Amino acid sequence: MSVTAAAGFRAGGVACGIKPDGALDLALVTTEGRAPAAAAGVFTTNRATAAPVLVSRVHLSSTGGRAVAVVLNSGNANAASGAQGRADAARTCALVAAELGCRPEEVLVCSTGLIGIPLPMGPVASGVPTLTRSLRADGGPTAAEAIRTTDTVRKEVVVDTDAGFVVGGMAKGSAMLAPDMATMLAVLTTDAEATPQQLDDALRAAMPGSFHALSVDGCTSTNDTVLLLASGASGRSAPGPLAEAVAEACASLARQMAGDAEGATKVVEVRVEGAASDEDAARAARAVAESVLCKCSWYGCDPYWGRVVSELGSSGAAFDPDAVAVAYGPVTVCRHGVACPHDAGALATVMAAPHLSVNADLGLGAGSALVLTNDLTHAYVDENMGTS
Amino acid sequence: MSVTAAAGFRAGGVACGIKPDGALDLALVTTEGRAPAAAAGVFTTNRATAAPVLVSRVHLSSTGGRAVAVVLNSGNANAASGAQGRADAARTCALVAAELGCRPEEVLVCSTGLIGIPLPMGPVASGVPTLTRSLRADGGPTAAEAIRTTDTVRKEVVVDTDAGFVVGGMAKGSAMLAPDMATMLAVLTTDAEATPQQLDDALRAAMPGSFHALSVDGCTSTNDTVLLLASGASGRSAPGPLAEAVAEACASLARQMAGDAEGATKVVEVRVEGAASDEDAARAARAVAESVLCKCSWYGCDPYWGRVVSELGSSGAAFDPDAVAVAYGPVTVCRHGVACPHDAGALATVMAAPHLSVNADLGLGAGSALVLTNDLTHAYVDENMGTS
Numbered sequence: 001m002s003v004t005a006a007a008g009f010r011a012g013g014v015a016c017g018i019k020p021d022g023a024l025d026l027a028l029v030t031t032e033g034r035a036p037a038a039a040a041g042v043f044t045t046n047r048a049t050a051a052p053v054l055v056s057r058v059h060l061s062s063t064g065g066r067a068v069a070v071v072l073n074s075g076n077a078n079a080a081s082g083a084q085g086r087a088d089a090a091r092t093c094a095l096v097a098a099e100l101g102c103r104p105e106e107v108l109v110c111s112t113g114l115i116g117i118p119l120p121m122g123p124v125a126s127g128v129p130t131l132t133r134s135l136r137a138d139g140g141p142t143a144a145e146a147i148r149t150t151d152t153v154r155k156e157v158v159v160d161t162d163a164g165f166v167v168g169g170m171a172k173g174s175a176m177l178a179p180d181m182a183t184m185l186a187v188l189t190t191d192a193e194a195t196p197q198q199l200d201d202a203l204r205a206a207m208p209g210s211f212h213a214l215s216v217d218g219c220t221s222t223n224d225t226v227l228l229l230a231s232g233a234s235g236r237s238a239p240g241p242l243a244e245a246v247a248e249a250c251a252s253l254a255r256q257m258a259g260d261a262e263g264a265t266k267v268v269e270v271r272v273e274g275a276a277s278d279e280d281a282a283r284a285a286r287a288v289a290e291s292v293l294c295k296c297s298w299y300g301c302d303p304y305w306g307r308v309v310s311e312l313g314s315s316g317a318a319f320d321p322d323a324v325a326v327a328y329g330p331v332t333v334c335r336h337g338v339a340c341p342h343d344a345g346a347l348a349t350v351m352a353a354p355h356l357s358v359n360a361d362l363g364l365g366a367g368s369a370l371v372l373t374n375d376l377t378h379a380y381v382d383e384n385m386g387t388s
Numbered sequence: 389m390s391v392t393a394a395a396g397f398r399a400g401g402v403a404c405g406i407k408p409d410g411a412l413d414l415a416l417v418t419t420e421g422r423a424p425a426a427a428a429g430v431f432t433t434n435r436a437t438a439a440p441v442l443v444s445r446v447h448l449s450s451t452g453g454r455a456v457a458v459v460l461n462s463g464n465a466n467a468a469s470g471a472q473g474r475a476d477a478a479r480t481c482a483l484v485a486a487e488l489g490c491r492p493e494e495v496l497v498c499s500t501g502l503i504g505i506p507l508p509m510g511p512v513a514s515g516v517p518t519l520t521r522s523l524r525a526d527g528g529p530t531a532a533e534a535i536r537t538t539d540t541v542r543k544e545v546v547v548d549t550d551a552g553f554v555v556g557g558m559a560k561g562s563a564m565l566a567p568d569m570a571t572m573l574a575v576l577t578t579d580a581e582a583t584p585q586q587l588d589d590a591l592r593a594a595m596p597g598s599f600h601a602l603s604v605d606g607c608t609s610t611n612d613t614v615l616l617l618a619s620g621a622s623g624r625s626a627p628g629p630l631a632e633a634v635a636e637a638c639a640s641l642a643r644q645m646a647g648d649a650e651g652a653t654k655v656v657e658v659r660v661e662g663a664a665s666d667e668d669a670a671r672a673a674r675a676v677a678e679s680v681l682c683k684c685s686w687y688g689c690d691p692y693w694g695r696v697v698s699e700l701g702s703s704g705a706a707f708d709p710d711a712v713a714v715a716y717g718p719v720t721v722c723r724h725g726v727a728c729p730h731d732a733g734a735l736a737t738v739m740a741a742p743h744l745s746v747n748a749d750l751g752l753g754a755g756s757a758l759v760l761t762n763d764l765t766h767a768y769v770d771e772n773m774g775t776s
Contacts (some may be wrong), residue, residue, distance in 0.1 A: 321470075
């Protein structure tokens with residue numbers, strides 16, 4: 001039930017006509033009875049910030065972290081759309097607020113899709129009344145469907161805690177995924193009782209192990225947004241378990257994104273250990289994860305570790321060429337900086353699996369990091385050769 | 389005549405058996421009569437530094453910038469090869485020195501090819517005597533042929549100056565090309581009279597406008613080396629014109645590399661102007677040039693400028709979303725941060741040409757930068773799926 005798994009939330013989705021093929025393209029998540037929920041958000045660090053991100057930030061700030069609804073559209077990012085785009089994002093919130101009977105500031109807005117094309121407000125305006133009528137207690141999957149772009153599957157999660165509350169969520173994202181920020185759209189809901197600050201703390205703590213550890217193509221989108229709303233309907237308050245459940249939910253959504261990355265044939269976990277610091281480990285892991293040479297070789301199931309060592313050495317992390325070790329899964333192929341004997345059959349099996357673990361030990365210290373990524377394939381090139 | 393165009397140099401190449409297909413794989417450039425030439429070098433910044441780079445650096449330093457010969461092999465990078473690799477690189481120099489009758493320190497060494505595989509010294513040792521016998525005054529093209537790996541054509545240049553001397557050169561490089569260092573192998577020769585310091589100054593001044601402005605895949609190789617040797621055979625000394633000729637030669641070789649990048653169908657010049665500083669402009673231009681999303685869209689002749697704006701915004705450069713303009717060639721498609729009317733027919737012609745110019749104006753200041761790159765194609769994926 002994804003975003004409606006937690007008590008106190010309703011969701012829905014409609015096809016309002018933004019996508020030319022008539023697919024679902026407008027989604028809404030609201031609280032039951034329009035009661036303001038505690039809310040927190042994490043947004044893109046891209047300075048080409050999309051209009052809906054700017055508007056949602058202002059709304060969250062002006063309400064002190066309260067929201068009644070989140071409206072999301074796919075098919076158009078409302079980015080690089082100037083003053084008109086900002087007015088369109090604000091008007092979308094106002095249209096939803098008028099239908100729901102709340103203040104526009106209590107509505108948050110997210111968009112995803114093509115950049116640089118004005119948001120078609122006719123379809124949005126005519127779609128909002130139908131959208132509010134589509135709200136259901138089991139509407140989570142419909143909303144998750146309506147935010148897909150090139151995603152081939154819905155991304156949904158439910159974490160049921162021993163503390164008596166639930167965290168549910170939905171997300172979209174299959175390209176333009178990079179660390180350092182939220183990297184996609186995700187809406188999480190919980191029926192725990194929590195203050196906006198507790199939600200914000202839980203969300204920020206969840207990022208390093210989930211969305212910030214995900215790099216599909218190193219591209220940071222203009223629209224990335226993660227929102228977390230708490231209805232309090234369970235009557236339970238437990239900040240620690242809440243943070244744990246939010247982290248688990250975010251990690252699950254991030255893994256789902258890695259598994260559905262554009263054109264990818266495999267999920268690749270790049271793990272760096274033995275770095276001089278965690279920062280160095282992250283820098284080194286990201287360099288390997290974003291290397292087009294490494295990504296092509298993973299696609300070809302090629303165990304050529306020389307490229308991995310070359311990326312580690314040029315990542316900027318402290319590096320000793322005589323100390324590095326590289327393993328694919330459990331098979332070590334490079335030790336003390338040079339090739340080492342290994343079982344070629346076992347290695348071939350590891351390289352061909354749909355989940356590949358690339359492990360590098362820099363042999364210098366205790367720093368470690370993990371980055372989730374994918375291979376680079378003919379299909380990725382196909383998907384990104386054109387916009388249609 | 390490339391590396392033998394300047395008076396006072398000889399070159400040659402042989403197939404010694406490093407490459408399994410029997411292609412030329414060992415090259416030698418020497419001075420005429422074994423007279424030590426003034427010499428300077430620029431080397432990779434990759435901390436996984438290959439053995440020949442380590443050895444050449446020590447040799448250049450111990451002779452105070454004098455060299456009699458440069459020996460180069462393709463088919464094996466002698467990188468990630470540990471202490472044995474360093475001994476092999478030193479022994480290669482010693483073998484050449486014994487044949488030529490000079491000191492091992494007067495021989496510089498370069499390798500290019502696969503990483504992590506011991507250099508086969510049997511073929512090298514048996515090939516060196518044949519190699520020295522292959523030296524000719526018109527041997528430049530043979531040497532340039534012998535340093536090719538995935539290059540589809542030889543890279544050669546001759547700059548004939550009004551000052552009465554010549555700068556010639558050869559290079560290899562078609563992947564693992566990124567700025568911040570030399571990014572490939574290149575050997576330049578001149579018959580100008582020059583001190584090692586003058587050569588070093590000329591070489592370093594030439595980098596920003598040539599090899600440092602080239603980014604094919606953002607990967608910095610372990611072996612990158614640019615060497616410049618001066619025989620003085622012309623009897624002319626003119627540091628200013630020499631620096632200009634070296635810059636022109638390096639720029640030509642860099643353009644040749646961009647034109648022969650693995651799998652590329654077009655050369656793309658990314659030019660950023662109006663940045664707050666030159667550093668910001670370089671950061672922004674490199675972000676666009678290395679974006680796999682942008683590179684795929686250029687392959688597809690897709691004028692979707694939203695990705696360009698998104699990369700500029702996440703590059704770290706100062707950025708105002710309402711000030712940016714983007715043009716493909718002369719056709720402006722985005723002004724003041726939003727789409728603007730343009731001639732679709734003219735745009736289609738620009739996008740389909742084999743040479744694409746992507747121009748962004750950040751509208752903030754006087755900083756500018758240029759990065760040479762390519763599109764990302766099915767053929768690049770093919771070439772890098774495997775090592776054979």
